[in-house]
Amino acid sequence: MDFLANLFGSYWPAVQLTSWTLIKIIAIVLPLMIAIAYLTLAERKVIGFMQVRIGPNRVGYFGLLQPLADGVKLLFKEIILPTASNKTLFLLGPVLAIAPAFAAWAVIPFDATLVLANIDAGLLYILAMTSVAVYGVIIAGWASNSKYAFLGSMRSVAQIVSYEIAMGFALVGVLMCANSLNLGKIVMGQAGGFWHWYFIPLFPLFIVYFISAVAETNRAPFDVAEGESEIVAGFHVEYSGMAFAIFFLAEYANIWLVCALAATMFLGGWLSPVPFLPDSILWFLAKMGALVFFFLWFRATFPRYRYDQIMRLGWKIFIPITLVWIIFVGAMMQTSLGYLFH
Amino acid sequence: MLENYFPILLFILVGLAVGLGPLVLGKIVSPHKPDSEKNSPYECGFEAFEDARMKFDVRYYLVAILFILFDLEIAFLFPWAVVLQEIGLAGFLAMMLFLLVLVVGFVYEWMKGALEWD
Numbered sequence: 520m521d522f523l524a525n526l527f528g529s530y531w532p533a534v535q536l537t538s539w540t541l542i543k544i545i546a547i548v549l550p551l552m553i554a555i556a557y558l559t560l561a562e563r564k565v566i567g568f569m570q571v572r573i574g575p576n577r578v579g580y581f582g583l584l585q586p587l588a589d590g591v592k593l594l595f596k597e598i599i600l601p602t603a604s605n606k607t608l609f610l611l612g613p614v615l616a617i618a619p620a621f622a623a624w625a626v627i628p629f630d631a632t633l634v635l636a637n638i639d640a641g642l643l644y645i646l647a648m649t650s651v652a653v654y655g656v657i658i659a660g661w662a663s664n665s666k667y668a669f670l671g672s673m674r675s676v677a678q679i680v681s682y683e684i685a686m687g688f689a690l691v692g693v694l695m696c697a698n699s700l701n702l703g704k705i706v707m708g709q710a711g712g713f714w715h716w717y718f719i720p721l722f723p724l725f726i727v728y729f730i731s732a733v734a735e736t737n738r739a740p741f742d743v744a745e746g747e748s749e750i751v752a753g754f755h756v757e758y759s760g761m762a763f764a765i766f767f768l769a770e771y772a773n774i775w776l777v778c779a780l781a782a783t784m785f786l787g788g789w790l791s792p793v794p795f796l797p798d799s800i801l802w803f804l805a806k807m808g809a810l811v812f813f814f815l816w817f818r819a820t821f822p823r824y825r826y827d828q829i830m831r832l833g834w835k836i837f838i839p840i841t842l843v844w845i846i847f848v849g850a851m852m853q854t855s856l857g858y859l860f861h
Numbered sequence: 862m863l864e865n866y867f868p869i870l871l872f873i874l875v876g877l878a879v880g881l882g883p884l885v886l887g888k889i890v891s892p893h894k895p896d897s898e899k900n901s902p903y904e905c906g907f908e909a910f911e912d913a914r915m916k917f918d919v920r921y922y923l924v925a926i927l928f929i930l931f932d933l934e935i936a937f938l939f940p941w942a943v944v945l946q947e948i949g950l951a952g953f954l955a956m957m958l959f960l961l962v963l964v965v966g967f968v969y970e971w972m973k974g975a976l977e978w979d
Binding site: 537540593595600602603613614615617619622626664677680687691700757762765834842850 | 865866867868869875876877879880886887892893894895899900901904913914918925928931935945946949957964976977978
């Protein structure tokens with residue numbers, strides 16, 4: 520240590536801070552990566568059981584090594600760079616898709632004290648990061664210079680931005696109740712048992728948020744962007760090997776992220792549902808896991824929406840619902856019943 | 862204050878590394894056997910018909926414009942929602958007036974058929 524301190528001289532405190540922060544970041548990123556890898560297995564298992572199949576069970580006990588085998592397989596597949604594509608943008612696409620899905624975790628509070636960056640503009644940062652992910656999709660679709668990829672990315676981007684509005688309005692409702700953009704304070708605003716959680720006064724917004732989250736991540740039943748029977752795989756049709764794998768991981772990373780956000784903002788984050796049990800990170804993980812399960816359940820249950828139905832749901836149903844509920848909550852807060860919404 | 866944002870900057874860099882790392886690794890260990898057929902745009906086994914930079918439905922453009930309007934609206938609502946308790950009735954009514962203007966535009970675009978996809 521002394522040797523290092525001498526080596527870096529006056530930069531030593533900065534180096535120390537950077538490496539300590541890096542360790543903390545890795546402590547978030549590594550479990551997240553494992554969670555993403557095993558979500559792919561969980562999805563296949565859950566859907567398998569729902570369809571009375573057994574799902575993957577050959578690689579390792581209960582198929583537990585399957586994600587590893589998939590990863591190694593994709594690693595050794597050639598990354599094809601189509602001649603017609605814009606090479607730099609083509610490779611930038613997947614990076615832009617996955618980076619925000621990880622970076623957004625910087626402000627997620629796992630516990631009352633367990634948060635990497637406790638900033639006041641937390642929610643704003645999250646919104647900014649989830650918006651950046653759209654660029655990954657559109658850049659990938661455009662740079663591929665292929666009709667399927669182009670059409671897939673147009674659809675996908677139009678769908679994502681449409682539902683982002685409904686999502687944003689739903690979050691405005693949360694802010695009205697919490698009076699803070701700091702995610703930790705939003706959770707603390709819900710303290711005192713599950714009847715204080717925001718999903719009760721904001722129930723329509725919670726439903727809109729969760730369905731929008733499914734649409735935002737391009738998951739079934741909103742997966743027209745993938746639409747294998749018409750545009751093959753949508754925006755990532757030209758991608759292979761690791762470049763494809765990154766898009767795949769980004770999708771699952773986004774599922775974890777939106778579920779973590781829903782758990783934080785509507786279901787009280789790390790808070791225990793009843794006052795006699797202690798608050799703990801386990802509650803947060805349980806809520807997040809339960810919400811993720813819904814994503815898998817939806818995929819096994821619902822047939823795919825048509826594109827015009829998706830756009831109608833987003834623009835003509837969700838936006839009016841959220842607007843009305845925001846006005847209702849705002850009006851109620853002006854009356855003596857306002858305490859019900861805090 | 863600003864040092865709270867340093868971990869975020871670092872996390873964004875780590876996020877980029879999470880994307881770039883596997884790409885670079887894949888490029889190193891995977892085979893590289895290009896071939897003009899393999900590298901041509903995928904069109905179900907046919908030769909690519911025409912340029913993929915083609916005309917597309919104007920409605921996508923319309924959605925993008927509407928998105929900008931509504932997203933700005935959300936940006937305006939955010940600070941309002943955070944301080945709603947302090948600004949009280951006057952603040953609430955002011956925002957309702959603003960929302961009314963937005964809703965008039967929303968109804969107009971709806972009636973004009975900008976939200977139809979059939």
